[in-house]
Amino acid sequence: MTKRFSFSLNATDGKARTGVISTPRGDIRTPAFMPVGTAATVKAMMPESVAATGADILLGNTYHLMLRPTAERIDRLGGLHKFMNWDKPILTDSGGFQVMSLADLRKMTEKGVTFKSHIDGSRHELTPERSMDIQKLLGSDIVMCFDECPALxxxxKRIAQSMELSMRWAxxxxxxxxxxPGHALFGIQQGGxxxxxRAQSAEALKAVEFDGYAVGGLAVGEGQEAMFGVLDFAPDQLPVDKPRYLMGVGKPDDIVGAVKRGIDMMDCVLPSRSGRTGQLFTRRGVVNIKNARxxxxxxxxxAQCTCPTCANYTRAYLHHVFRAHEMISGMLLTWHNLHYFQEIMQGMRDAIAAARFAAWETEFHETRALGDIDPTC
Incomplete structure (x- = not known):
């Protein structure tokens, strides 16, 4: 019999939680950060390197994969895990966010969304049923409901109409x-x-019953203060015994603030995208490796980081290969960023288990406020 999806809470400290999501493909330690593998790859990284950073799960993108190479082709080739050589869990988003962000190319009705591909202009239709079919073909472990996410x-009135449509689509x-069996479906709370x-949305989702619940419609331009304002109440509106996933977040201090407010899972392109553009996240804040210093x-x-980049390469070398546009630059800088994000997650898991999250959070912010080390003379 196939092992079923389950979630167990191991400890709480205030609203912060640590636990384990169990799937047939392995356990996901929470709070968890999911690197984004948009087109069946975390850019500039080998899958085994992503695993070495401490990632238990990746995110794949339904919209991009349905267009290229197509979900049908991935299914014929054995599914997304085999296709991209990743044997741990994968969460796929519904494709809704990407479709909605292409506002000039799409038409939305009660049935779903028709749109033109950003790749070749071909016409496609995405509905709740089609999204579920695509994600089944991909073989992802955690599937997301198809929803609409209005920009803030x-x-x-617009937010209410959008939320109500998303609940019908849920x-x-x-x-x-x-x-x-062995696969999970998450509902997505909306409500701006x-x-x-938000409460109305949560009640509608709980009536349907899902394996986990996402807080959607944030990190879309509202700013951190407004986002934290919603997170002060939104997670509490969702079931305590199911995973809570904040979609598309974020920067290190966003992540810490979200966990503090009861979030269990997050994803963001930031560590990999920033790595490719020379922006590095460290315990003492952001470093721009392109700078002449x-x-x-x-x-x-x-010096305290244990990733291969910090263990084996100097700032001078990282600066050189970035300025010279060498491919190794994106590889080394992305590896460091992903490692650092996973280090934050492990630090929070340990702190929650030891009932010292507040002290850990204070140290985290104080160290970041120090700023980068002084330049060499």
Whole structure:
């Protein structure tokens, strides 16, 4: 019999939680950060290197994969895990966010969304049923409901209409998903910044019953203060015994603030995208390796970091290969960023288990406030 999807909470400290999501392909330690493998690859990284950073799960993108190489082709070739050589869990988003962001190319109705491919202009239709079918073909372990995510700011009437449509699509997603032992379906809470609309959305999702619940519609331009304002109440509106996933977040201090408010899972392109553009995240804040101050610096990026980049390469070398546009630059810088993000997650898991999250958080912010080490003379 196939092992079923389950979630167990091991400890809480305030609203912060640590636990384990169990899947047939392995356990996911929470709080968890999911590197984004948009087109069946985490850019500039080998899958085994991503695993070495401490990642238990990756995110794949339904919209991009349905267009190229197509979900049908991936299915014929053995599924997404085999296709990209990743044997741990994979979460796929529904494709809704990418479709909605192509506003000039799409038409939305009650049925779903028709749109033109950004690649070749070909026409496609994405509905809750089609999204479930694509994600089944991909073989992902955690499937996301198809929803609409309006950009913020937006007026209350628009947000309410969007949320209500997403809840109808959530029921259709559940019906189309069916019974798939070992695979999970997450519902997505919407409602913008409005507490009552968020509550209404949560009640609708709980009535349908999902294996986990996402807080959607944030990190879309509202700013950190507004996002934290929603997270002060939104996770509490969702079931305590199911994973809570904040979509598309974020920067290190966003992640810490979200976990503090009861979030268990997050994803973001930031560590890999920033790595390719020369922006590095360290315990002492952000470092721009392109700056001339690093050209003669024989020190590592972060002397306390245990990633291969910091263990084996100097700031001077990292500066050189970035300025010279060498491919190894994106590889080394992305590896460091992903390692650092996973180090944050492990630090929070340990702190919550030891009931010292507040102290860990204070140290995290104080160290980041120090700023980068002084330049060499």
């Amino acid at each position: 700011p937006a007026d209350r 029921q259709r997603s559940r019906d189309a998903f069916g019974d798939r 910044l409005e507490e009552d609309l 690093h050209a003669d610096d024989p020190r590592p990026l972060d």
